[in-house]
Amino acid sequence: MTDHTHADTLRTPIVAVLGHVDHGKTSLLDTIRGSAVSEGEAGAITQHIGATDIPLDTISGMAGELIDPSDFDLPGLLFIDTPGHHSFSTLRARGGALADIAVLVVDVNDGFQPQTEEAIDILRRTGTPFVVAANKVDTTPGWNPQDGEPIQKSMDAQSERAKSMLDENLYEIIGQLSDAGFSADLYWRVQDFQKNIGVVPLSALTAEGVPDLLTVLMGLSQRFMKEEMAIDVTGPGEGTVLEVKDERGFGATVDTVVYDGVIRNGDTVVVGGQNEPIVTEIRALLRPRPLAEIRTEKQFEKVGEIGAAAGVKIAAPDLDDAMAGAPVRVVRDRTVDQVVEEVKAELAEIEVETSENGVVVKADTLGSLEAMANALREAEVPILRAEVGDIAPRDIAVAETANQDEHKAILGFNVDLLKNAESDLENADVKLFKNEVIYQLVEDYERYVEEKQRAQQ
Numbered sequence: 422m423t424d425h426t427h428a429d430t431l432r433t434p435i436v437a438v439l440g441h442v443d444h445g446k447t448s449l450l451d452t453i454r455g456s457a458v459s460e461g462e463a464g465a466i467t468q469h470i471g472a473t474d475i476p477l478d479t480i481s482g483m484a485g486e487l488i489d490p491s492d493f494d495l496p497g498l499l500f501i502d503t504p505g506h507h508s509f510s511t512l513r514a515r516g517g518a519l520a521d522i523a524v525l526v527v528d529v530n531d532g533f534q535p536q537t538e539e540a541i542d543i544l545r546r547t548g549t550p551f552v553v554a555a556n557k558v559d560t561t562p563g564w565n566p567q568d569g570e571p572i573q574k575s576m577d578a579q580s581e582r583a584k585s586m587l588d589e590n591l592y593e594i595i596g597q598l599s600d601a602g603f604s605a606d607l608y609w610r611v612q613d614f615q616k617n618i619g620v621v622p623l624s625a626l627t628a629e630g631v632p633d634l635l636t637v638l639m640g641l642s643q644r645f646m647k648e649e650m651a652i653d654v655t656g657p658g659e660g661t662v663l664e665v666k667d668e669r670g671f672g673a674t675v676d677t678v679v680y681d682g683v684i685r686n687g688d689t690v691v692v693g694g695q696n697e698p699i700v701t702e703i704r705a706l707l708r709p710r711p712l713a714e715i716r717t718e719k720q721f722e723k724v725g726e727i728g729a730a731a732g733v734k735i736a737a738p739d740l741d742d743a744m745a746g747a748p749v750r751v752v753r754d755r756t757v758d759q760v761v762e763e764v765k766a767e768l769a770e771i772e773v774e775t776s777e778n779g780v781v782v783k784a785d786t787l788g789s790l791e792a793m794a795n796a797l798r799e800a801e802v803p804i805l806r807a808e809v810g811d812i813a814p815r816d817i818a819v820a821e822t823a824n825q826d827e828h829k830a831i832l833g834f835n836v837d838l839l840k841n842a843e844s845d846l847e848n849a850d851v852k853l854f855k856n857e858v859i860y861q862l863v864e865d866y867e868r869y870v871e872e873k874q875r876a877q878q
């Protein structure tokens with residue numbers, strides 16, 4: 422029986438960081454982690470597997486006058502460490518995106534770029550609330566850093582020239598958000614964050630504005646997502662695989678974000694696999710040690726149990742075929758068969774509509790496969806087969822069965838061509854497209870089709 426004494430605890434909201442390449446996603450995550458480490462007690466902030474937990478105390482320490490911690494009962498924020506919408510779409514739960522809230526990073530000098538648009542599409546489709554981080558304000562000519570000041574004060578303290586240049590860039594971004602159908606404004610002017618997108622000017626380099634961003638994320642979660650954060654912490658754990666990794670001494674392990682319930686060492690779990698759901702027993706739950714300790718000692722410590730929301734590495738037999746983006750479910754209070762059916766049903770939801778003739782699509786995660794399928798549907802490109810995983814000989818064989826020339830193609834998103842498939846590809850009349858950007862992959866294929874058609878005329 423489930424113990425309900427701790428039912429309805431509030432979990433940490435899960436935050437994903439998206440945006441165009443080089444706009445500063447990685448730097449922003451590093452700065453958030455770095456500031457949190459220097460703010461908290463040494464070693465208190467651990468970079469957890471796949472995700473970093475920033476407790477409310479730490480945020481309020483960083484944000485000073487911006488925040489009154491007594492206004493909040495959510496425990497903090499959990500940042501997914503891998504930036505980009507690729508990781509965002511990995512995070513799925515019951516057919517939706519799992520990240521509760523997102524930060525869209527836009528280089529203040531560069532404005533909207535193709536991957537910004539792509540990220541916006543994903544956010545719109547999944548209905549994910551988001552905040553815009555207008556990054557690199559420090560690159561404004563004549564910028565004069567104001568340590569520890571709220572960003573609004575920092576901006577006020579700049580020269581007239583710097584102020585007007587920054588304003589111009591910020592209003593450009595606000596205009597671009599408006600073109601994309603979102604009403605947006607500088608965050609201190611936003612009254613209702615559910616109706617308006619808050620834009621937070623900041624610098625991942627100097628950390629100016631970063632406390633403001635954390636404050637806005639905290640406020641947004643507290644005001645609008647509190648109900649969704651209520652979980653039964655004693656219930657059977659539910660999570661999503663972020664990554665499958667070989668770990669010395671443990672074999673294949675899965676980095677998992679646990680978003681509901683509790684996972685304990687020794688639990689039987691069902692994990693979504695390439696072919697069938699995997700039923701296995703947890704051999705170890707692992708968390709990395711604080712950064713200082715990692716440098717001197719072994720990286721992981723074993724923990725007895727993990728409660729949502731948190732990142733953890735699960736070591737268990739038979740995880741080789743586990744799939745990024747697939748569900749992880751603890752078997753408790755139900756039979757193994759029931760949980761297997763549940764995992765199957767969840768995976769079936771993302772099955773892509775295929776036709777008898779079309780391209781073969783391979784992607785690294787279920788979420789990215791789904792995003793690829795959506796992009797191809799919009800471009801009216803039919804799909805013969807869509808699967809998670811690297812490109813194998815049988816994918817080439819399948820692609821060859823397409824009976825129209827332009828369809829004899831494989832579109833690989835964030836995957837590799839397996840060594841044993843290389844010669845098959847050379848000998849086959851199949852064109853391979855690989856890219857880490859969805860729109861480019863689709864565009865490359867469309868251009869190829871056009872050229873082929875033109876050559877035939």
Ligand code: GDP
Binds near residue numbers: 440444446449558627
């Ligand atoms: P990502 O591709 O979005 O993860 O971008 P990165 O975090 O790797 O940043 C791309 C480049 O921009 C790097 O050279 C960073 O050092 C630089 N950068 C990121 N944020 C800032 C910032 O706030 N100010 C300045 N001056 N440079 C930044």
